[in-house]
Amino acid sequence: MIRVKKEICTGCEVCISSCPYSAIEMVEGKAFITEICNLCRACLSSCPEGAIIETEESPEFRVQSSELSQYRGVWVFAEQRRGKLQDISLELLGEGRRLADTLSTELSAVIIGSNIKKEAETLIDYGADKVFVADDPSLSDFHDDSYGHILSELIEKEKPEILLSGATSIGRSFIPKVAARLKTGLTADCTGLDFDGRILHQIRPAFGGNIMAVVICPNRRPQMATVRPKVFKKPVPEKSRKGKIIKVLVPDNIPLRTKTLEFVKDLTSTVNISEADVIIAGGRGLGEARNFRLLEELAEVFGGAIGASRAAVDAGWISYPHQIGQTGRTVSPKLYIACGISGAVQHLVGMQSSDIIVAINKDPDAPIFKVATYGIVGDIFEILPLLIKKIKEVRG
Amino acid sequence: MNIIVCIKQVPDTSEVKINPETNTLIREGMPSIINPFDMHAIEEGIRIKEKVGGKVTALSMGPPQAMEALREAFSMGVDEVFLISDRAFAGSDTLATSYTLSKAIEKLGGYDIILCGKQAIDGDTAQVGPELAEHLGIPFVTSVKKIDEIKEGYLRVHRMMEDGYDVIETRPPVLLTVVKEINEPRPPSLKRKMQAKNLQIPVWKKEDLNIDEERIGLKGSPTQVLRIFPPATKGERKILQGNLEEQVDRLVKELKGLGIV
Numbered sequence: 001m002i003r004v005k006k007e008i009c010t011g012c013e014v015c016i017s018s019c020p021y022s023a024i025e026m027v028e029g030k031a032f033i034t035e036i037c038n039l040c041r042a043c044l045s046s047c048p049e050g051a052i053i054e055t056e057e058s059p060e061f062r063v064q065s066s067e068l069s070q071y072r073g074v075w076v077f078a079e080q081r082r083g084k085l086q087d088i089s090l091e092l093l094g095e096g097r098r099l100a101d102t103l104s105t106e107l108s109a110v111i112i113g114s115n116i117k118k119e120a121e122t123l124i125d126y127g128a129d130k131v132f133v134a135d136d137p138s139l140s141d142f143h144d145d146s147y148g149h150i151l152s153e154l155i156e157k158e159k160p161e162i163l164l165s166g167a168t169s170i171g172r173s174f175i176p177k178v179a180a181r182l183k184t185g186l187t188a189d190c191t192g193l194d195f196d197g198r199i200l201h202q203i204r205p206a207f208g209g210n211i212m213a214v215v216i217c218p219n220r221r222p223q224m225a226t227v228r229p230k231v232f233k234k235p236v237p238e239k240s241r242k243g244k245i246i247k248v249l250v251p252d253n254i255p256l257r258t259k260t261l262e263f264v265k266d267l268t269s270t271v272n273i274s275e276a277d278v279i280i281a282g283g284r285g286l287g288e289a290r291n292f293r294l295l296e297e298l299a300e301v302f303g304g305a306i307g308a309s310r311a312a313v314d315a316g317w318i319s320y321p322h323q324i325g326q327t328g329r330t331v332s333p334k335l336y337i338a339c340g341i342s343g344a345v346q347h348l349v350g351m352q353s354s355d356i357i358v359a360i361n362k363d364p365d366a367p368i369f370k371v372a373t374y375g376i377v378g379d380i381f382e383i384l385p386l387l388i389k390k391i392k393e394v395r396g
Numbered sequence: 397m398n399i400i401v402c403i404k405q406v407p408d409t410s411e412v413k414i415n416p417e418t419n420t421l422i423r424e425g426m427p428s429i430i431n432p433f434d435m436h437a438i439e440e441g442i443r444i445k446e447k448v449g450g451k452v453t454a455l456s457m458g459p460p461q462a463m464e465a466l467r468e469a470f471s472m473g474v475d476e477v478f479l480i481s482d483r484a485f486a487g488s489d490t491l492a493t494s495y496t497l498s499k500a501i502e503k504l505g506g507y508d509i510i511l512c513g514k515q516a517i518d519g520d521t522a523q524v525g526p527e528l529a530e531h532l533g534i535p536f537v538t539s540v541k542k543i544d545e546i547k548e549g550y551l552r553v554h555r556m557m558e559d560g561y562d563v564i565e566t567r568p569p570v571l572l573t574v575v576k577e578i579n580e581p582r583p584p585s586l587k588r589k590m591q592a593k594n595l596q597i598p599v600w601k602k603e604d605l606n607i608d609e610e611r612i613g614l615k616g617s618p619t620q621v622l623r624i625f626p627p628a629t630k631g632e633r634k635i636l637q638g639n640l641e642e643q644v645d646r647l648v649k650e651l652k653g654l655g656i657v
Contacts, residue, residue, distance in 0.1 A: 001623070020407035020428055022459040034457060035487035035614055040407065055623070104400050142562075144526070144536060169557045173538040176523040180491060180530035185618030188521040201622065207518065213624045220618040257535035258566045261552070265560040271573065272559045278656070280498050302656075320541070320577040321556065326430050326517050335656050353627075356654065358647065374634055374650060378641050383644060390648045391657050 001055050002039060004031045008051035018046035057241045070159055071221040074100040077151065077165040077175070078111040078123050078131075081142075082263075085119050087234060087275060088166030090126050092227060094235035095193060096164055097127035102195060105161075106130060110154060111123055111246075114140035124243035126235055131243060132158075136250040136314060141260040142170050148177040149254045155182060160222050162200055164193075167226035168274070179224050185217030186224040189330070191231050191353070200225070205353065229275050230332055266321055273322065278304030281324055281351070282312055285340020285361060285380060289317035294384050295339060301391050307331065307343045307351075325350035340379045343368025360384070397450035397508040397546075397568065398439040400501060401474065403434040403466040405458050406518045430465045436574050439581040441511050442473040442548060453504060457485065460599075467592040468543025471584030478504070482601040487614035490523040496612055497524070498531035499605040508568035509551075511540070514539055514575050521612050525573035536571040537564055541578055627653055 011029040018024075023036035024043060032051070033043075045050050076096045078089035099262050100107035109128040111120050113135065119137060120133045134150045147170075155163065155178070163178075165171040167189045179186035191212075192203035199216050200223040206213040216222045273279055280299045282292055292306065299306050306324040324331055326346040336354035341347060342358070343366055351357070352371045359372035369375040376383055408429040441452040454469040456462045457480040466477035480500050487507070488496060501507065515522035522538070529536035541561060542554040555562045556575055565591070571598070584592075602612065610616060636643040651657040 001621075023463055034483075039621060040518075042407075047433070094496040144538075148530075169539060169555075172522050173526060176526035177530045177536075179523070180494060180527035183491065183618070185489065185491065186521075186523060187619060188523060205627065206624070210628050211624050214622040215619050216622045217619050257570075258537060258564050261565055263557070263560060263562050264554075274558055320575070332521075335651070354657070356651075372633065374636055374647055376636055376640070376647065378640050378643075383640060386641060386644045387648070390644055391651075394652055394657055395649055 002037055002041065002043065003053055003055050004033060005051045005053060005116070006030050006050050008045075010049055014048060015043045015046045015052060020042045039211065039213065041211070068080065068161075068219070068221055071161040073106045073108055073158070073160040074103065074108045074162045074366055075155075075160040075164070075222070076107070076128070077163065077171065078109040078119075078128075079115050079166055079168060079220075080111060080113050080116060080160060081170070083113065083115065083119070084165065085122060086166060088168060088171075088227070089123070090230040091162045091229070091232040092166065093123065093126040093128055094248050095227070095232040096162075097235065099162060099193065099195075099200075100129075103161075108132060108158075108160065110134070110151060112139055112150055114138075120245055122237070124245075125237035125239055127241070129243050130246060132246050132248050134248040134250050138251065138252070138254075141261070142174075143258055144174040144177055145256050145258065146254050146364045147174045148181065150248065150250065152178050152181045153221060154248060161198065162225045163222045165224075165226050167228045172225050175224065175226055182220075182222075184220040184224060185215075186226070186264050187215045187217070188226050190225045190227045191332075193225065199223075216258070228330070228332065230277075230334075255282060265299050266319070272307045273307050273324065273331050273333075274329055275303035276333050278302040278337075278352075279307045279324070279331055279333045280304055280337045280339065281307030281309065281341060281353075282318070282339050283309035283341030283347075284311040284315070285342075286312060286317065287340075289315075291381075292318055298336075298337070298384055298388050301388055302335070303336070304333075307336075309344075309347050338368050338372070339384065341368055342366045343371065397448050397548075398506050399444055399450060400504065400507045400510045401434070401441045401452060401454045401469070402497060402510065402512045403438065403439050403456050403465055403469060403526070404431045404513075404516045405429070405456065405462040406431045406516055414649060428461065428464065430468055431513050431516045431518075433515060433517070433574065434574065435513075435581040436576050436578050437511040437513050438469050438472055438474060439579045440543065440572075440574055441509075442582070443579065444509065444543070445473075445475075447652045448546060448548070448564060450508070453478065453507075455480065455497065455500060455504075457481070457488075457493060457500070460513055463597050466597055467595060469512075470592040471589040472582060472597055473585070473588065477595070477597055479597050479599045480605075481599050484602045484609070484613050487617060488612065489617035489619045490521050490527055491618055492612050492616035494524045494527035495531055495616065496605070496607065497528050500600055501528075501532060503600070503605060508570075510534075510569070510571040511573065512573045514573045522573070525571060529571040532569075534569045534570070534571055536573070537566060538573045539571045540574045541633055543572075543578070559562045 185201035
């Protein structure tokens, strides 16, 4: 929280113009931070007296416990696409198991699709005590209407206290619909989860990862969060695990107001940057479109994906789905190699949470070096072929 | 077609500098802009109007200075703008925001398409669009990268997915959230810019909307920020020494040591 120390504030009003949200007002001659405050911290450095401070105190909240105690159990929405379980679902089962054990409750998974019996069983191997399966030919394509309807009804009936989903295209589309329908809170893009009693602490980056925020949903259930891929480790499956498969009755009258005609796959095989362990990204320094081939060669060595800065996308060298940063995608792979990317803030916010960042750039003052674990100043066209060769050598 | 575009004013981070000591953004004196994704929503609204006729209305919820964002939208070619602004809305999370917006849109009435940016760059939640559609009881398509066909009572759009795109048919009324690939926003026209200066922007307060007071502002927001803290600092940064070949050698060794190569 941001607070004003009244005894220090001189009422000079300098902070008022520093606030991009107009969240500071003068009350009885002293600055007062109103509830519009977005925790951006712009005002902190504006105060000549240092009267504006950041505190870690918690706001008060009351838990209306009688109603909430009916809600028990941790749920994971298990996403499958065209019959393939997505890694994020398995990662969430690992974390969900930990949460459920901490709360001494059950872990359930919900899977929606067509012909997914085998996938449902796999979810038990990965830690689910119960799997709710909505298996119907009408569910072969993802629709916000059908997925939203089925998940909302199930939640209303079974009353789980926590629901986790991947922060994927599908999760970020229909999970907000479910939250709005159930009139409960939803925290997007979490990178960590914890507890205080049975209150889920949902940790997410704010302001492009420059600040971490702990978000809670104290008075409504379920507590809902989407979680970024790759945040949690996939658990080791145990074939011997036992669990219960529960068939969900799929009504045949869910009105579908959208219809999927077809799915068109991106022809570049290296496009799924949100789930890649290794991303090789190129920027303006590449100079022209065909130089992305060099990056692809390196990506192949790692089995990685190709990313790009906005400059490279805007120049038309590579398509938008590859763009990383504020108006593109946010990624956090194990290894991120930035080639010829200067590192504008808008790019950094999309990749700075990567485990290891390697920056290769001609300009020693490029901001990308500030977030890089390893930096090499030099010509990418000299360095990349060398790097590819050396890695191949090391691997034999 | 009647098109409503929802826009948000956000701090402009394009000229942001990072404080090297604290590694935080220096946001002082930062101007406000229309959320970049919303610029594409405005542009798409105007394009639909140019193609099939109709009216584009822009709506923003925020403090009084969000009028500037609405003036800019007007300068680009939006026909009518409204501001939803009341202290009672302060502290709204996505559920309360989308509920409030839905009440303003119900008041406007008679819409065919609602356009929103995929997400705002200051919150990054991407929740207000789908939640708004749910409150209004209309369908939605998120991350739209192309409107392939649009005519009376019919829309075909491309929805961006991780590894390609879905071709989706739907019909108005519908809400679409758009990504930047959909278009290139036009610059404001000089003439409209002049008109925008003197534009009287209607401001709707809580009394103007048929609203349940329990569902707005802090009271109507199920989520709250408990606390904030600086992100964990990364491991040490290693500067590689030597000539290029030695540096690359060193890098490969380090990556090997970390089990990545």
